[in-house]
Amino acid sequence: MADRIRSLIPAALAAALLAALVLGTLTAVTIRAGGLGGLSARDLSAIWFTLWQAALSALLSCACAVPLARALSRRRFPGRKLLIALLGAPFILPVIAAVMGLIAIFGRSGSVNDLLQWLGLPTLSIYGAHGVILAHVFFNLPLATRMVLHGWQAIPSERMRLAASLNFPAASIRRHLEYPMLRSTLPGAFLAIFLVCLTSFAVALTLGGGPRATTVELAIYQAFRFDFDLARAAALALVQVAICIAALLVSRVISVAPNFGAGLDRPSILGLAPRTIWPDALCISAASLFLLTPIAVVMMRGVSGLAGLPTTIWQATTTSLWLALASTALTLAIALPLALAAPRHRWAEAAGMLPLTASALVTGTGLFLIARPYVNPTQLALPVTLISNAALCVPFALRILIPQVRGLQMDYDRLAASLDLHGITRLRYVTVPRLARPIGFSAGLAAAFSMGDLGVITLFSDGQTQTLPLALYQLMGAYRLDQAASAATLLITLSFGLFMAFDRMGHYADPR
Amino acid sequence: MLTLDNLILRQNDFTLRANISLAHGSSTAIIGPSGAGKSTLLSAIAGFLAPSAGRISWQGQDITTCAPGKRPLSILFQDQNLFPHLTIAQNLGLGLSPRLRLSDKDRDTIAQALADTGLTAYAQRKPPQLSGGQQSRAALARTLLRNKPILLLDEAFAALGPALKSEMLDLTGKLTTDAKLTTVMVTHDPDDAAAFCPNTIAVTDGVAHPPCPTQSLLASPPPALRAYLGA
Numbered sequence: 001m002a003d004r005i006r007s008l009i010p011a012a013l014a015a016a017l018l019a020a021l022v023l024g025t026l027t028a029v030t031i032r033a034g035g036l037g038g039l040s041a042r043d044l045s046a047i048w049f050t051l052w053q054a055a056l057s058a059l060l061s062c063a064c065a066v067p068l069a070r071a072l073s074r075r076r077f078p079g080r081k082l083l084i085a086l087l088g089a090p091f092i093l094p095v096i097a098a099v100m101g102l103i104a105i106f107g108r109s110g111s112v113n114d115l116l117q118w119l120g121l122p123t124l125s126i127y128g129a130h131g132v133i134l135a136h137v138f139f140n141l142p143l144a145t146r147m148v149l150h151g152w153q154a155i156p157s158e159r160m161r162l163a164a165s166l167n168f169p170a171a172s173i174r175r176h177l178e179y180p181m182l183r184s185t186l187p188g189a190f191l192a193i194f195l196v197c198l199t200s201f202a203v204a205l206t207l208g209g210g211p212r213a214t215t216v217e218l219a220i221y222q223a224f225r226f227d228f229d230l231a232r233a234a235a236l237a238l239v240q241v242a243i244c245i246a247a248l249l250v251s252r253v254i255s256v257a258p259n260f261g262a263g264l265d266r267p268s269i270l271g272l273a274p275r276t277i278w279p280d281a282l283c284i285s286a287a288s289l290f291l292l293t294p295i296a297v298v299m300m301r302g303v304s305g306l307a308g309l310p311t312t313i314w315q316a317t318t319t320s321l322w323l324a325l326a327s328t329a330l331t332l333a334i335a336l337p338l339a340l341a342a343p344r345h346r347w348a349e350a351a352g353m354l355p356l357t358a359s360a361l362v363t364g365t366g367l368f369l370i371a372r373p374y375v376n377p378t379q380l381a382l383p384v385t386l387i388s389n390a391a392l393c394v395p396f397a398l399r400i401l402i403p404q405v406r407g408l409q410m411d412y413d414r415l416a417a418s419l420d421l422h423g424i425t426r427l428r429y430v431t432v433p434r435l436a437r438p439i440g441f442s443a444g445l446a447a448a449f450s451m452g453d454l455g456v457i458t459l460f461s462d463g464q465t466q467t468l469p470l471a472l473y474q475l476m477g478a479y480r481l482d483q484a485a486s487a488a489t490l491l492i493t494l495s496f497g498l499f500m501a502f503d504r505m506g507h508y509a510d511p512r
Numbered sequence: 513m514l515t516l517d518n519l520i521l522r523q524n525d526f527t528l529r530a531n532i533s534l535a536h537g538s539s540t541a542i543i544g545p546s547g548a549g550k551s552t553l554l555s556a557i558a559g560f561l562a563p564s565a566g567r568i569s570w571q572g573q574d575i576t577t578c579a580p581g582k583r584p585l586s587i588l589f590q591d592q593n594l595f596p597h598l599t600i601a602q603n604l605g606l607g608l609s610p611r612l613r614l615s616d617k618d619r620d621t622i623a624q625a626l627a628d629t630g631l632t633a634y635a636q637r638k639p640p641q642l643s644g645g646q647q648s649r650a651a652l653a654r655t656l657l658r659n660k661p662i663l664l665l666d667e668a669f670a671a672l673g674p675a676l677k678s679e680m681l682d683l684t685g686k687l688t689t690d691a692k693l694t695t696v697m698v699t700h701d702p703d704d705a706a707a708f709c710p711n712t713i714a715v716t717d718g719v720a721h722p723p724c725p726t727q728s729l730l731a732s733p734p735p736a737l738r739a740y741l742g743a
Contacts, residue, residue, distance in 0.1 A: 411592050414560055419658075420581025420610045429612060433597045511597035511638075 007422065011341035014334040015351035021391055022354040025366020026241060032369050033234035043232070045211060046219040047239060053129060053215070054197035057136035058190045064137065065144035065189065066182065068287045071280035072145070073152035083288060084149070087142035092445065092499045093295070094452025095139070095202040096469045097488040100476060101294025102126065102135055102207075104301070104485075111297075131207035132215075136200065140193040142291065147192070151185035152178075191251040198243055199359035202454040206473070216240045220361045224459055230369065237362040244357050295492065301482070302489030309486050316466040317490060320451055323386055323467060324498055327450040328443050330390035331397055335442065338394070339401035340431065343409055352398040355391045360455030363388045368459060381460035385467070389450040397442035404438045433511050440506015444499035452495045468494070514557075514662060514694055516720075519566035521549070521556050528552055530720035532713065536571070536661070539688070539695040540723050541705035544715030545740040550698045553713075553720050554666050557696065558587045570662065581610065585662035586655035590670050593651035594639040600650050601626070601635040607657035625653040629683070645676045649683070656687060663688055665697040681708050702730050702741060716740075 072084060090098070106112050106126040113123040126134065155177055163173050201217040208214055214222070216236055223233040334352075341348035358366075367384050371377045377384075408431070416422075416430055432439070454469040461470060468491050475484040514534040521528040528549040534540055542550045555561040557568060559580035568576045570584050580587075586607075594603045604622045605614050614622070626632045629649040639647050648669055655663055669680045685708055688695050699705055705712050711723035716736035733741055 412595065414580075414589065415592055415595070417560070417580040418558060418587050419606050420579070421606065422581070422610070425611045429598065429602075429606075430595060 008341060008345070010337035011345070011348050014337045015348060017334060018351050018354050018391060018394065021363065021387065022358050024370065025358065025363050028366045028369040029234040029237045029241075029362065032230055033238050034231060036235050036238065038229075038232050038235050039239075040232075042211060042214075043219055043236060043239075046214045046216050046236075047243075049129070049213060050198060050215045050217075050243065053132055053136070053213075054194045054200075057133050057140060057197045058193035060133065060137050061140040061144040061193050062148075062186050062190050064141050064287070065148045066186075067279075067283045068141070069145045069148035069152055070178075071283045072149055075277070075280050075284070077284075083284070084146075086292070087146050089496075090139045090142050090291075092448035092452070092495055093139075094454075094469055094488075094491045094495050095135075096206065096454045096472050096476075097298065097452065097491045097495075098138065098294060099135055099203060099206045100472070100484060100488045101296075101298040102131075102138060103476075104297045105294050106131070106134065127207055127213075128210070129208070129213040132200070132203055132213055135203045135207055136193075136197050138291065138294070139203075140196060141287070143196075144189045144193060145287075147189040148182070148185050151181045155181055187254050188251075191247070191254060195244070195247050195251065195356075198247060199240070201359070201361055202469075205454070205458070206476070216243065217359055217361045220365055221458060224365065224368075230365075233365050234369065237365045240359055240362050241357055244359065248356060298485050299489045299492065302485030302487070305482050305486035306490060309483065309490070312466065313468070313471055313483075313487055313490075316468045316471040317494070319382070319466065320468040320491075321494065321498075323382060323389070324447045324451040327386045327389040327393070328447040328502070330386065331393040331446040332439065332443055334390065335394050335397035335401060336439070339398055339405045342398070342402050343406045349398065349402065353395050356395050358391075360388055360392060360453070361459065363391065364456035364459040367456075377460055378462040378465070381457060381462070381465045384460055385453075385455075385457045386450075388456045389453055390446070393442075393446040393449055396445060400438050400442045400445075401435065404435055408434050433509070436509040436511075437506045440502050440504070440509065443506070444502035447498040447502055448495040451498055452491060513571060514696075515567075515569045516557070517567040517569065519556065519563050519568065521552055521561060522564045523552060523561070526552075527718050528715070528720060529718060530566075532720060532722050534694060534696065534723065536694055537692045538711065539685075539709045540697070541709035541712040541726060542696065542698045542715060542720070543700075543702060543705055543712055543740075544737065548715045549718070549720070550715050551666055553715060554587070554664050554696065554698050557662075558585065558664055559583050583662075584660050585664055586658045586660045587664040587666065588648075588651055588655060588668035590667045593668075594647055596639045599636050599638055600631060600642070603639070603650060604654050604657055607654035621657065625657050628656075628687075629653040644672055645680065648672060648676075648680050652680070652684060652687065656691060659691075661692075661694060663693045663695045665695065665699075667698050667700065670700060677704075678707070684708075706730060 072080065103126055104110055106124070108123070108125065110126075116123050125131070159177055160173075163177060168176070198215075199217055200215055201221070204213065204215040204218040205221065208218060216239055220233050220236045220240065223229045223236060338348045338352045342352070355363075364384065367380075367388070368377050371380055371384070412430060412434070416426055421430060452469055454467075454473060457465075457467050457470050458473075466474075468487065472484055472487040472491060475481075475487055513536055516530045516532045519530040519532075521530075526549065530553060542553060544550050552561060556563055559575075559578060563576065566576075567574055575583050594600075595606075598606075601622055602612065604625060605612050605618070608614060608618045608621065623632070623635075626635055629652060631646060631650055631653065634642055634646060634650075639650070642650065651668075663684075665684070669677045672680060681704060684695075695709075697704070697709060705726050709726055712726040712729050713723050714721045714729060714734065714737050716734070729737075730741070
C-alpha cells in the first residue's frame with residue numbers, strides 16, 4: 001500500500017503543478033478583473049468575431065475536407081502517401097512563417113492578385129476577417145481531411161464489398177455508408193477546429209486587427225500592450241476561459257462513435273469509385289497547390305539570404321532552441337507521470353486536460369499579474385514562455401501517450417508486478433523502452449510547437465529578449481521582407497528538424 | 513503448507529469461497545467450467561486480486577496483503593511471460609535481481625539455467641525470435657532462478673501444440689520435483705491434471721472444493737463437473 005502511494009507521487013506533483021498554474025492564473029485574473037463590467041462595445045464585438053470566425057473556419061475546413069478525403073481514399077497515385085503524411089505538417093508548422101507564405105501568395109503583391117489584375121478584376125486584401133479565416137482553413141483543412149479520411153478508411157471493406165455485390169448505385173453508397181460515417185466524423189472534426197480557432201492569436205495578430213477582425217486573444221494583447229489596462233485584459237481573459245470551457249463541454253456531449261461493426265481487415269476495394277477521374281484529380285491538385293505553395297514560395301525566397309541574417313536573428317535562434325528543448329523536457333516531465341497514472345486514476349487525466357481551458361494569453365496575463373508585485377515581468381519573459389508552452393503541450397502529449405500506456409499496462413503490469421519490478425528500474429527497463437515511440441513523437445510535437453510559438457512572449461518581451469518567431473514578426477512589421485523570408489525559412493527548418501530529430505530518436509530507442 | 517483460510521473473493525456479483533490447505537512440495541491442479549473462477553483463485557494467491565475476507569498464508573506466515581512481487585511464489589501466465597524488448601539473458605536476470613544488477617556469480621547461474629533448459633545459444637536473442645516452446649522454457653528457467661517455494665501455472669502452456677505441451681509439463685514436473693516446489697496449476701485439460709498432479713481442486717458453483725485425488729475425481733465427477741468434462 002505504501003509502495004502504491006509512493007509510486008503516485010510524481011503524478012500528484014505534476015497534477016499539482018498544472019492545477020497551480022491554471023487555477024492560479026485564473027484566480028489572479030478573476031481578482032484583477034473585478035467583474036465583467038469593464039468590457040466595452042469593442043470587446044463585445046471581439047467576442048462575437050471570435051465565435052463566428054471559428055465557426056466559419058471550421059465549417060469551411062470540413063466542407064473542403066469531404067471531397068478531398070473522398071478523393072484521397074478512392075484514388076491511388078504516385079506521391080499519395082507523401083501527400084497524406086504532409087497533411088500532418090501544419091501541426092508543426094510555425095504559424096508566423098505560414099502566415100508569411102500566405103501573404104506572399106494572397107497579399108497585395110502576391111501571385112493571386114497579379115493574376116486578378118491581369119484579368120482586369122479587382123484585387124483583394126488578405127488583411128481582415130477573410131484573411132484570418134483563410135489562414136485558419138490553411139491550418140485546419142489538413143486536420144479535417146485526416147479525420148475524415150480516417151473515417152473513410154474505417155468503413156470495413158466488407159461493407160463496401162456487400163455494396164458492390166448488391167450493385168449499389170453511387171447514391172445508395174452515399175446514403176448507407178458514407179453519410180453515416182460523415183455524421184459520426186464531422187462533428188468531431190468541426191469541434192476540434194472550432195476549439196483551435198477560438199484561441200487563435202498569431203493569425204489574428206498578423207492578419208486581423210481593427211474593430212471587425214479582433215479575436216478575444218488579440219483583444220487581451222491589445223488591452224495589455226496598447227492601453228496597459230490590466231483590468232480589461234483580465235476580464236477578457238475570463239471571457240476566453242468561459243468560451244473554452246463551454247466549447248469543451250459541448251464537445252463532450254456531441255462526440256459520437258461510428259458504428260460499422262467489426263471488419264476482418266480485408267484490403268479495401270477501389271472498384272466502386274466512379275470512372276471519371278477529373279473531379280477527384282482537380283480536388284487533389286487544388287488542395288496541394290493551396291497547402292504547399294505558400295511554404296515553397298517563402299523558402300525559395302528565403303534560402304539565399306540565410307547566410308546574411310544579422311547576428312540578432314542568430315541570437316534569437318539560440319534562445320528559441322534552448323526554449324524549445326527546455327519546454328520539451330518539462331512537457332515530458334509533467335505528461336509522462338500523468339499518463340502512467342491515468343488508466344487507474346481519473347484525476348490524472350483530468351489534471352492533464354486542464355490547460356485546454358486556458359489559452360496562451362490567459363496564462364500569460366495571469367502570470368504577469370502574479371509576478372508584477374515582486375519582479376519586473378519582462379525579466380521573466382523566457383521562463384514564463386517556457387512554462388506556458390510546456391503546459392499547453394501536455395494535453396496533446398497525454399492524448400498520444402495514454403492509449404499506449406493502457407496497452408502497456410494491460411500486457412505487462414502483472415508480469416512486472418510478479419517479478420517485483422518497480423520504481424526507476426521499471427521505468428528504465430520496461431516503461432521507457434516500450435513507450436519510446438510515443439514519447440519521441442510527443443517530444444517532437446512539443447519541441448516544434450515551442451520553437452514556432454508566438455504567444456505569451458509578445459506580452460512579456462521588452463524588445464531585448466527575442467525568440468525567433470518574435471524576431472520574424474518584427475521583421476515583417478518593418479517590411480524587411482527578404483530578411484523575414486530567410487528567418488521564416490530558418491524557423492520552418494528548425495521546427496521540422498526538431499520534430500524529426502525527436503521522432504527519430506523515439507524510433508531508434510525502441511528496442512523492437 | 514499453503515493455506516487459504518475461509519477465503520472469499522468477490523468480483524462484481526461473482527463470489528468464490530475457498531478453504532484449502534496444500535502440503536509443501538505437492539502438485540495440485542485446478543479444474544472447472546469456464547468462468548467458474550479458476551484463474552480468479554490463482555490471481556488471489558498471486559496477489560493480483562485482494563480477497564474481501566479470509567487469509568492466505570505460507571508456512572504459517574500471513575501473506576494476504578503482500579505485494580505480488582514480494583510473495584514467496586513465481587507465476588507463469590498463458591502468454592506475455594517475457595518482456596519482448598529485453599534479451600533472453602536479461603529476462604532471466606530479472607528473476608535474480610529485479611534491478612538487473614548482476615554479479616559474475618549471477619551470470620554463471622543464468623548460464624547454468626539456460627543450459628538446463630537448452631537455451632544457451634539463444635541468450636542474446638529477443639523473445640519474438642524464439643519459438644513458442646523456447647519462450648516457455650525461458651519463462652520456466654526464470655521461475656527456477658527466482659527460487660521461490662511456490663509455482664503457479666495459469667494455463668501456462670495452453671497456447672502450445674499437444675506434443676510441445678506435454679514436453680513442457682514433463683520438464684516442469686522434473687524441475688519442480690528437483691527443487692521441491694509446491695505447484696498449483698490451472699488447466700482446461702483433465703489429461704494434464706491426471707498426468708501431472710496427484711490431487712485436484714474442483715471449482716464449481718462459487719466454491720473451490722478441497723483437493724481430491726485426481727484419478728477418482730475424474731473417474732466419478734460430481735454433477736457440476738460432469739457437465740463440463742462431458743461423457
